[in-house]
Amino acid sequence: MIRFMRSVGAQALERLASLGRATVMWGTAMWGLPGPGDFTLMLKQIYHVGVLSLIIIVLSAFSIGAVIALQFHTQLSRFGAEDAVGLGLALTLLRELGPVVTALLFAGRAGSAITAEIGLMKATEQLSSMEMMGVDPLHRIVAPRLWAGIISMPLLTAVFNVVAIYGGVIVAVEWLGSDPGAFWSGMRDAVELWEDVGKGMLKSVAFAVVVTWIAVFQGYDTEPTAEGIGLATTRTVVISSVVVLAMDFLLTLSMYGDF
DSSP states (O other): OHHHHHHHHHHHHHHHHHHHHHHHHHHHHTSSOOOGGGHHHHHHHHHHHTGGGHHHHHHHHHHHHHHHHHHHHHHHGGGTOGGGHHHHHHHHIIIIIHHHHHHHHHIIIIIHHHHHHHHHHHHTTHHHHHHHTTOOHIIIIIHHHHHHHHHHHHHHHHHHHHHHHHHHHIIIIIITOOOHHHHHHHHHHHOOIIIIIIHHHHHHHHHHHHHHHHHHHHHHTSOSSHHHHHHHHHHHHHHHHHHHHHHHHHHHHHHHOOO
16 A cells, blocks of 8 residues: 555656746747747747648548538438528638647647657657757757647638638538528627637637647657657647546636536
């Protein structure tokens, strides 16, 4: 029993130490806004983590929008409420699926790439070489990737929502024959700018901060071996996915719950 309690205590202390290192890394890397000389580095990372993620975002968004519209139309047609397909599709995407699915896809594609890239730099001692030359790797390597993730994910979420709604239009209106006027009017009359669009984008910003933070920390704190990099990449995807889903529940409860 004592041995078990000692093991649990050691694991807890290790997790707290990791959280402390992550917090120190975050504060050091984000100290002050990027200067003019950092703008090029940040743009390069926005291209790598944002632009190169567009393909998977667009394909996934179109498929998800089409499936949701098909399911809504099939169920609502039983009650003669096909006109509500557009509203249901928009609310589902803007409030929940858009931010959450984008964050999960971002963690799987861009987050794992960030972790592997920084981990490889550590394994090949590039980070140590920067320190020896007087270059802060947190400012040069970590900060541009943090800012790129925070900027890119909300934009990717907006693209996801637009493409998913278009996929729903293709299925519900063009294929299943829903009235286009009712489809768009229901969406226009009921969707609110802040309550639906704004809060959904706020979720996306929160997910962007957490997922990018996890990705850069796992790469920066990894063991400098091939096995360590692989484990760090896996942890990035797993931890990011769990944290995003848990945060989504808490944010939804605070934003839309009745208290």
